[in-house]
Amino acid sequence: MQQEKYDKSSWRKKCFYFLTYMFVLILVSYCWFSVKGRSIHSHVAIFCNPQTNTSRLDHLKEYSLERMMYEKPNTMNPPRTDVLMMTPWFAPIVWEGSYNIDILNAQFHQRNVRVGITVFAIKKYTVFVQTFIETAEKFFMVGHKVNYYVFTDRPNDITNITLPEGRQLVLLEVPSYQRWQEVSMRRMEMIRDYSRQRFINEVDYLVCVDVDMKFSDDVGVEILSDVFGTLHPGFYRATRQQFTYERRKESTAYIPPDEGDFYYAGGYFGGKVEEVYKLTNFCHNEMMTDKNNHIEAVWHDESYLNKYFLYHKPTKILSPEYLWDNGFGVPAVLKRRRFVAVPKNHNAIRNRRALSEDRRTTLKFHS
Structure with a gap:
């Protein structure tokens, strides 16, 4: 059993x-x-x-220019011989006479691009916003769609400005900081965060500039590229040794004395939103590394921007026509002054603790 x-x-x-x-x-x-x-x-x-397969290539839009009348380009007679117009990595340097704005406008209109321009109006810098936008409406991306992104801690201080269809003012409220240097460096973080959260869904290109400026001549789609920088008006004739790069090896912004292409201005850069995100993310992370090591780069966000552009070459460079101070006079190579500094009383705009730092900035800008 x-x-x-x-x-x-x-x-x-x-x-x-x-x-x-x-x-x-x-x-x-x-x-x-x-x-x-x-x-x-x-x-x-x-x-x-293979006919049953679908591909993104099947849905590409074809852009074709209509009949246009313009002077034939002459391969043996370049429009400018007094300035450098192309970098060794084939990035054009934009000077007056180097492009045909009618052809460019026709191309960008077909693509229906929208351009975002960012400025920071922190504390008393709100006084510059109205002049900035009023002059931009005369000269900046005329005929194209534009979003003005104004980062400010005082939205109530900014006068409501009526803009035509396709152009709008967007106020982005952000915290203030005690030191203007901190405000300057935090710009990278804020542009990065808003690029990821908002700008990528609203615009195709970003142009990041200073607010204490005004447009005085045409600035159009000729500046747009994957990622662009601007030659600093104080250093476009300078040698590498004269560039005010960060020279302390302890800083992540360090650039050796035997390296460097140009000295780029921190107050004018941009490109496609994706590329601006990469740029600002790099700069912010490097700043935070230095901050944790109790280091502050000599020219703040501008130092990190120059480090980025040294090893991530810009695809286009803007000449000093696009960022000028009339205190420099008018050199012969400068056919136009498109975006110029607004004369101001620094003592009235910044706090007293910043004055000594501001004098250094003035000396550097006018060297």
């Missing part, structure tokens, strides 16, 4: 193990054939019936 019970129990166990094995085998076989079958089907579709 006991032997019979033992035999039945043993038989049940064997059946259980056998059924479990078969279940696992069937499951593995199904998964394998499912994956392999898709792979085979994919290959068969590619090689036997």
